[in-house]
Amino acid sequence: MAAIGVGRQRPVPTLLLLGLPAFAAAPPRFAVVTTVVSRPCDLAVDRICRAHHTQTKIAALAYKLGCQLSNVGYAGPKAILMHGVYAPSSMAMLAAQGWRVHNVTADLRALFPAGVPGRARPALQIPPRRAGVVQPRNDGWATLYKLYAWSLVEFELVLHTDLDVVFSASPEPAIRAALATRLVFQALPEEAYRGYHGLNTHIMLLRPNTDVFSLLMTNAVRGHFVPFTRTEQDVLETVFPPEVGEEWGANGTAVRAVPWPHHKHWGPDADKAICRRHAACCPAPNEQHDPSPAR
Ligand SMILES: *[C@@H]1O[C@H](CO)[C@@H](O)[C@H](O)[C@H]1NC(C)=O
Ligand SMILES: *[C@@H]1O[C@H](CO)[C@@H](O)[C@H](O)[C@H]1NC(C)=O
Numbered sequence: 116m117a118a119i120g121v122g123r124q125r126p127v128p129t130l131l132l133l134g135l136p137a138f139a140a141a142p143p144r145f146a147v148v149t150t151v152v153s154r155p156c157d158l159a160v161d162r163i164c165r166a167h168h169t170q171t172k173i174a175a176l177a178y179k180l181g182c183q184l185s186n187v188g189y190a191g192p193k194a195i196l197m198h199g200v201y202a203p204s205s206m207a208m209l210a211a212q213g214w215r216v217h218n219v220t221a222d223l224r225a226l227f228p229a230g231v232p233g234r235a236r237p238a239l240q241i242p243p244r245r246a247g248v249v250q251p252r253n254d255g256w257a258t259l260y261k262l263y264a265w266s267l268v269e270f271e272l273v274l275h276t277d278l279d280v281v282f283s284a285s286p287e288p289a290i291r292a293a294l295a296t297r298l299v300f301q302a303l304p305e306e307a308y309r310g311y312h313g314l315n316t317h318i319m320l321l322r323p324n325t326d327v328f329s330l331l332m333t334n335a336v337r338g339h340f341v342p343f344t345r346t347e348q349d350v351l352e353t354v355f356p357p358e359v360g361e362e363w364g365a366n367g368t369a370v371r372a373v374p375w376p377h378h379k380h381w382g383p384d385a386d387k388a389i390c391r392r393h394a395a396c397c398p399a400p401n402e403q404h405d406p407s408p409a410r
Pocket of ligand 2: 362
């Protein structure tokens with residue numbers, strides 16, 4: 116650094132050059148991330164799809180998440196894993212809210228045929244523990260884009276949330292606690308009808324890592340997971356217990372969970388619940404001229 120100005124007629128302003136990196140606040144190396152997938156609907160098997168997964172509706176939900184986050188006091192980085200084509204006005208709406216968009220448009224449908232009736236199972240697929248409880252949904256490929264959160268290595272830690280979540284507290288304390296405790300992964304434990312301990316992945320804390328990303332995608336593609344919901348959740352719960360940290364087993368105790376931000380996972384009617392809790396977020400700007408009678 117000191118040699119930069121040597122021999123020049125007019126040295127560059129050294130103070131500025133040296134001062135900026137030392138004193139400008141570095142952006143936080145974490146983010147709240149969500150996944151936005153606009154998918155074609157097959158109404159024969161997926162009746163809620165048309166109302167919830169048009170590019171208008173799904174972009175509006177991302178806007179409402181951004182609005183919720185700012186309502187609960189979260190001002191940190193936000194990133195979207197985005198699949199599909201969206202109206203320029205929707206993209207502008209999300210950019211104005213500070214979302215950084217990662218375009219993960221790739222056709223994963225062919226890669227994740229696990230359990231789709233009439234399609235062969237991938238070679239390595241592990242049989243279900245209880246065949247009768249495997250869910251009949253066939254949109255699992257769309258949830259696989261969540262796995263791209265592990266590819267966002269510009270962030271040290273990510274809190275990934277689905278779009279059907281109502282937040283009533285900032286996720287930042289959970290993120291900072293995860294950073295402080297060297298947490299590697301956390302999701303909610305769920306057993307439901309599986310007959311084994313699985314996860315609910317509507318909210319997750321994770322450390323992006325390209326090797327883990329390769330592992331998860333390969334497991335998904337090759338069917339190396341125990342099927343239950345037939346979504347990315349199966350892939351994750353076959354690999355991860357509810358909490359993974361650096362200090363596993365050192366004294367025979369499990370890693371202690373980081374407290375989650377207060378929130379509720381709503382499901383298909385989340386839009387109404389979000390608008391009840393965060394009325395000022397609704398409607399999203401891109402819905403205001405939407406002629407559909409959905410609201
Ligand atoms: C992402 O890339 C695809 C294919 O290159 C393109 O068709 C699509 O419009 C892009 N989507 C976004 C949100 O930028
Ligand atoms: C076990 O290790 C964890 C992590 O270092 C620590 O928080 C906990 O207090 C330890 N428990 C006991 C019983 O020593």
